[in-house]
Amino acid sequence: MTIQIQSATYGVPGLLIDVTERVQLMAQDLNPCVVISNESMGGDPAVGHLKQLRVQYIGSDGKSQVIEGSEGSTVLLVDQPHGLPRMPQWRV
Numbered sequence: 001m002t003i004q005i006q007s008a009t010y011g012v013p014g015l016l017i018d019v020t021e022r023v024q025l026m027a028q029d030l031n032p033c034v035v036i037s038n039e040s041m042g043g044d045p046a047v048g049h050l051k052q053l054r055v056q057y058i059g060s061d062g063k064s065q066v067i068e069g070s071e072g073s074t075v076l077l078v079d080q081p082h083g084l085p086r087m088p089q090w091r092v
Contacts, residue, residue: 003027006056006064011045028056035074053088 008023009016019041036053038044045051051071058064061068069075 003060004058006058008053008055010041010053011051012037012049015046015049017041017043017045019053027057029036033076034068036071038071 005024005027008018009022010019011017022040022042025038034040036051038051041051041053052068053071053075054068055058056066057063059072067075067090
């Protein structure tokens with residue numbers, strides 16, 4: 001997999017932490033599933049609020065992409081979109 005993470009943030013507007021390096025390591029791991037949680041993101045920047053993960057990356061096709069996911073959800077760090085019909089397409 002040759003995904004290059006440009007930036008990744010976790011939290012709520014005004015209370016964000018930079019998780020770029022952490023997500024880049026996950027993208028290079030053999031297990032592409034990432035559970036979005038305070039533990040996996042390295043802390044809780046906004047106690048009592050539902051946090052969002054926002055990742056900007058360049059896929060192996062050279063195209064710039066953006067993905068967002070909510071705390072408690074799971075995303076796959078893959079280059080191809082996936083999901084159910086009529087559901088959001090998750091890509092990271």
